[in-house]
Amino acid sequence: RCNHKVAVLGASGGIGQPLSLLLKDSPLITELSLYDIVNTPGVAADISHINTAAKVKGYTGPDELKDSVKGAQLVIIPAGVPRKPGMTRDDLFDTNASIVRDLTKAIAEVAPKAIIAIISNPVNSTVPIASEVLKKAGVYDPKRVFGVTTLDVVRANTFIAEAKGLDPQKVNVPVIGGHSGVTIIPLISQSKPAVSFPEDKLKALTTRIQEAGTEVVKAKAGTGSATLSMAYAGARFGISVLRALNGEQGIIECTFVKSDVCETKYFATPCVLGKNGLEKNLGISKLSEYEKKLLDAAIPELKKNIQKGEDFANRK
Ligand code: APR
Numbered sequence: 001r002c003n004h005k006v007a008v009l010g011a012s013g014g015i016g017q018p019l020s021l022l023l024k025d026s027p028l029i030t031e032l033s034l035y036d037i038v039n040t041p042g043v044a045a046d047i048s049h050i051n052t053a054a055k056v057k058g059y060t061g062p063d064e065l066k067d068s069v070k071g072a073q074l075v076i077i078p079a080g081v082p083r084k085p086g087m088t089r090d091d092l093f094d095t096n097a098s099i100v101r102d103l104t105k106a107i108a109e110v111a112p113k114a115i116i117a118i119i120s121n122p123v124n125s126t127v128p129i130a131s132e133v134l135k136k137a138g139v140y141d142p143k144r145v146f147g148v149t150t151l152d153v154v155r156a157n158t159f160i161a162e163a164k165g166l167d168p169q170k171v172n173v174p175v176i177g178g179h180s181g182v183t184i185i186p187l188i189s190q191s192k193p194a195v196s197f198p199e200d201k202l203k204a205l206t207t208r209i210q211e212a213g214t215e216v217v218k219a220k221a222g223t224g225s226a227t228l229s230m231a232y233a234g235a236r237f238g239i240s241v242l243r244a245l246n247g248e249q250g251i252i253e254c255t256f257v258k259s260d261v262c263e264t265k266y267f268a269t270p271c272v273l274g275k276n277g278l279e280k281n282l283g284i285s286k287l288s289e290y291e292k293k294l295l296d297a298a299i300p301e302l303k304k305n306i307q308k309g310e311d312f313a314n315r316k
Contacts, residue, residue, distance in 0.1 A: 004242050005031040007072040007114075009065075009103050010079025011058075012039035014227030015119060015234065019078060020047055022235035028242040029054040035068035036079070037061055065103070070110045073245060076148075076238050077103055080120035082225040083217050089122040089180040090305065096120045097129055097312045104130040108137035115144045115241055115277050119234050123147040123179035124302060125309030127256055127266055132313030143278040146241075147256030149179045149268045151226065151233035155212045156186045159205055164195050175209070175254050176269050176284060178305065183298040184210045189288040202290065244273035257281065262295070264302045 006023055010016045011034035020034055024047050032054040034044045044058025059068035069075055080096035083089065100120050107114055112134075120126050127147040134140035152175040161168035172192045177185035186209045188195065188202060197205065208215070216226040237253055244251040256268040261283045272280040287295060 002073075002246055003030040004028055004074065004245065005033060005072045006238065006242070007033040007035060007069045007075045007111075009035045009068070009075060009077045010120070012036035012043050013078060014082065014224050015078035015230045017043055018228055018231035019076065019234045019238075021050075022231060023076075023238060024050050024052055024054050024056065026235075026239050026242070027053060028239060028246065031071075032056045033059065033068045033072060035059040035065060065106045066110045069107050069114065072111050072114050074117065074238060074241055075107055075111065075114045076117045076119065076234060078119040078230070078234065079103060082227075083121070083213075084222055085218055087217070089213075090125070090308075092121050093125060093308065093312075096122070096126060097309070100126040100129050101133055101313060104133040105137070108134050108139050112137070112139035113141075113144070115146070115245075117146045117148050117234070117237055117241065119148045119230065121179070122305060123149065123256055124183060124266070124305035125312070128306045128309030129313045131258065131266075132310055136313075141277070142258035143276055145258065146237070146278070147179060147266070147268065148234055148237050149175065149184075149254055149256050150237040151213075151230050152179065152184050152186070152209065152268075153254050154229065154233045154236070156188070156209045159208055159212075160188065160191055160195060163197070163201070163205060166193070166195075174270050176267065177295070177298045178266075178268060178302045179256060180213075180305070181210055181301070182294070183302045183305070185291060185294045185298055186210075187285075187287065187291055189291060190285065199290075206290075206294065241273055241277070244279070245275055247275060252282065262299070264299060265306050267302070 040058035048056040156173035157171040161171045174187045251273045259267040270282040
């Protein structure tokens with residue numbers, strides 16, 4: 001078993017704290033590095049008392065950023081501001097774009113081979129931003145940059161299981177496309193086990209999966225967006241990456257990556273993870289007529305989000 005240092009950037013936040021907690025619980029991690037601009041001494045002291053192997057260290061402020069990521073095999077980024085009611089993920093762009101750009105610059109410098117998993121929204125734009133920053137630094141490897149869309153799969157599994165009275169842990173619904181609104185394309189026709197719904201129910205379920213984040217934003221009434229379920233999903237994705245790094249075969253996660261499976265430069269699909277990050281993109285496979293329409297609706301929005309990220313990263 002390999003030694004794995006994992007860094008969480010934005011570790012004191014609503015996502016960052018429970019994410020760090022779940023990672024501390026994983027026996028795959030030997031060193032857990034917690035970075036934020038505030039409160040990491042407390043979060044790190046607290047988590048460090050948990051009796052698992054991972055050594056925990058807190059880092060605070062820009063001066064300590066590079067030390068926090070140095071030597072990390074995996075860097076997970078939940079840093080940024082969350083949505084308030086009435087906001088779309090794209091409304092976060094102005095703040096979160098520069099946060100992701102600056103964090104990625106530091107990673108490019110001191111951990112150029114690290115696998116980067118981006119949670120900060122809008123993921124459809126922050127993944128292209130990070131990729132452009134890495135390109136400029138001459139260290140870009142598209143197999144190592146992932147947008148975390150696992151929560152869309154987690155939600156789809158939960159809602160489909162609920163509707164059919166199944167065990168949610170035994171349901172797997174692939175979700176492709178992007179990570180906001182209409183760009184989220186649940187492939188209910190490819191659910192395992194196979195399920196079927198009348199058209200109106202299928203549409204309602206699809207919309208619920210696409211708008212599930214907004215459901216949480218509304219319920220939290222101004223105090224934030226999904227944090228606990230996002231942390232669960234982020235930890236599942238991170239641990240899948242580590243299992244694959246350890247040589248475990250057949251680890252598959254849906255994730256937003258550089259892609260040529262359709263006409264957008266980035267696209268989420270089920271991907272086999274391996275020792276170098278993305279091992280094999282499993283592509284889109286056969287869509288139902290309804291899912292083809294969802295894909296048509298997603299593409300223009302996705303293209304716009306991707307372009308916006310690239311333009312931001314490449315402007316002076
Ligand atoms: N570097 C590191 N951490 C930062 C930076 C930065 N430049 N800027 C902000 N942070 C930290 C904050 O200090 C805070 O601890 O990021 C954390 C964000 O936490 P919350 O405000 O609680 O937000 P959260 O709900 O965790 O969501 C963060 O994830 O899903 C996305 O849309 C969500 O983009 C948002 C992000």
